[in-house]
Amino acid sequence: MKNLSVLIGFLSSLVLLSCKSGPFNLIKPATPHQAYERKLVSAGLNNTVMGTTWINNAQQSLQKALGITLPYQEKGYFSAEKIEAVAYKFQLTKGQKLQVKLDRKPVEGFMIYVDLWEQPDGVNYNLLASADTLATTIQLDVEKTGTYILRLQPELLGSGSYTVAITTGPSLDFPLKSANRNQIKSFWGVGRDNDTRKHEGIDIFAPFRTPVIAVASGTVTRVNNNNLGGKVVWFRPDGKDYNLYYAHLDEQTVTDGQTVNLGDTLGRMGSTGNAQGGPPHLHFGIYTNGGAVDPLPFVDPAVQIAPRVLSAIDLLNATMRTNAKTTLTASNQVIPLNSGTVVRVSGATGNNYRVELPDGQIGYLTSRYLTATTKPLSKLKLSIAQSLYDKPNAAAASKADLKEGETVEVIGNFEDYHLVVDDKSRVGWVKK
Numbered sequence: 520m521k522n523l524s525v526l527i528g529f530l531s532s533l534v535l536l537s538c539k540s541g542p543f544n545l546i547k548p549a550t551p552h553q554a555y556e557r558k559l560v561s562a563g564l565n566n567t568v569m570g571t572t573w574i575n576n577a578q579q580s581l582q583k584a585l586g587i588t589l590p591y592q593e594k595g596y597f598s599a600e601k602i603e604a605v606a607y608k609f610q611l612t613k614g615q616k617l618q619v620k621l622d623r624k625p626v627e628g629f630m631i632y633v634d635l636w637e638q639p640d641g642v643n644y645n646l647l648a649s650a651d652t653l654a655t656t657i658q659l660d661v662e663k664t665g666t667y668i669l670r671l672q673p674e675l676l677g678s679g680s681y682t683v684a685i686t687t688g689p690s691l692d693f694p695l696k697s698a699n700r701n702q703i704k705s706f707w708g709v710g711r712d713n714d715t716r717k718h719e720g721i722d723i724f725a726p727f728r729t730p731v732i733a734v735a736s737g738t739v740t741r742v743n744n745n746n747l748g749g750k751v752v753w754f755r756p757d758g759k760d761y762n763l764y765y766a767h768l769d770e771q772t773v774t775d776g777q778t779v780n781l782g783d784t785l786g787r788m789g790s791t792g793n794a795q796g797g798p799p800h801l802h803f804g805i806y807t808n809g810g811a812v813d814p815l816p817f818v819d820p821a822v823q824i825a826p827r828v829l830s831a832i833d834l835l836n837a838t839m840r841t842n843a844k845t846t847l848t849a850s851n852q853v854i855p856l857n858s859g860t861v862v863r864v865s866g867a868t869g870n871n872y873r874v875e876l877p878d879g880q881i882g883y884l885t886s887r888y889l890t891a892t893t894k895p896l897s898k899l900k901l902s903i904a905q906s907l908y909d910k911p912n913a914a915a916a917s918k919a920d921l922k923e924g925e926t927v928e929v930i931g932n933f934e935d936y937h938l939v940v941d942d943k944s945r946v947g948w949v950k951k
């Protein structure tokens with residue numbers, strides 16, 4: 520008990536320090552997560568089971584990240600009794616703006632570290648952004664199409680609930696004052712001139728001489744005429760490595776080198792160039808050093824909100840069992856589960872739960888396939904003396920020795936083991 524008190528004292532000091540510390544220390548810039556880990560190491564807690572588990576789980580959670588589809592919302596619970604981290608893997612497209620919002624309860628004395636990673640090659644992880652210890656939000660303009668991972672990890676000895684929402688939207692404003700997805704009538708990649716070339720942009724239709732506006736603050740790099748685009752304006756947003764192309768204008772209202780603010784008028788919509796004789800529209804394109812890219816993700820006004828959590832949140836952190844044969848959806852596989860399989864509920868999203876199997880595998884399970892373990896499945900009279908294990912593994916710690924002839928209640932199963940309750944209300948695993 521004395522050693523535990525000392526450990527708790529160490530960790531309490533760390534909590535106070537981490538709450539007062541920003542995302543940097545005096546030696547090297549660090550994220551809040553990195554700063555906390557360094558404090559664990561400085562206190563010698565990396566030599567304890569608790570500290571080592573926390574540090575290892577941070578890396579292992581990235582490797583076990585669950586694939587999700589955006590927008591996404593989850594409600595979860597972290598227990599002080601369990602050292603864990605959770606990570607979500609998803610796809611992002613260049614031009615989108617990612618927004619991560621985390622709400623936690625309680626706000627005081629309970630910290631969750633939020634870190635965003637890029638996985639460029641399917642193996643390595645590049646840290647891109649971290650939420651401030653006070654703000655708990657991340658916003659990121661996506662520079663590369665690819666795979667990204669968001670990790671949540673609480674401090675040690677802290678219990679609390681959280682809601683995380685992961686959504687995407689455009690990183691630039693719409694080039695018209697009124698944003699309407701239905702005004703976009705022609706999209707990236709559509710064949711032109713008998714498929715001799717591809718459409719390198721999107722066409723936005725509106726009445727003749729509708730003002731077209733700057734989608735960000737920046738600098739006009741060129742104002743000229745060409746055969747395809749007619750009257751055009753080239754514009755470079757501040758801090759970006761690409762140029763925006765406004766074509767088929769009836770009038771250009773800016774000049775080369777002019778600095779403009781978000782929402783300033785660059786010209787008026789028309790049908791010049793190869794659009795002559797057709798309905799007025801704006802051809803909007805984006806060009807990088809590598810060539811043209813699809814501009815729709817940059818300006819798409821159709822933003823989806825994260826779906827509501829419909830599964831009951833009072834089951835979070837509860838031990839449950841399946842009530843029928845079903846499947847667990849993990850990142851790269853679908854795992855069949857027998858009826859009566861024991862799981863621990865760790866998160867709720869939509870009509871599903873994020874659950875953990877007794878062997879540590881995690882995945883999603885439809886909520887209707889879960890039931891409580893309060894009522895036994897059956898009674899079992901032991902034919903031989905058995906150990907009552909704390910995990911479904913013969914190498915696990917033994918909680919008690921059960922005698923031949925004892926009767927136990929079976930409340931669940933996993934692989935070759937029953938989860939049972941004995942006559943002293945002790946819960947553990949016995950071999951089938």
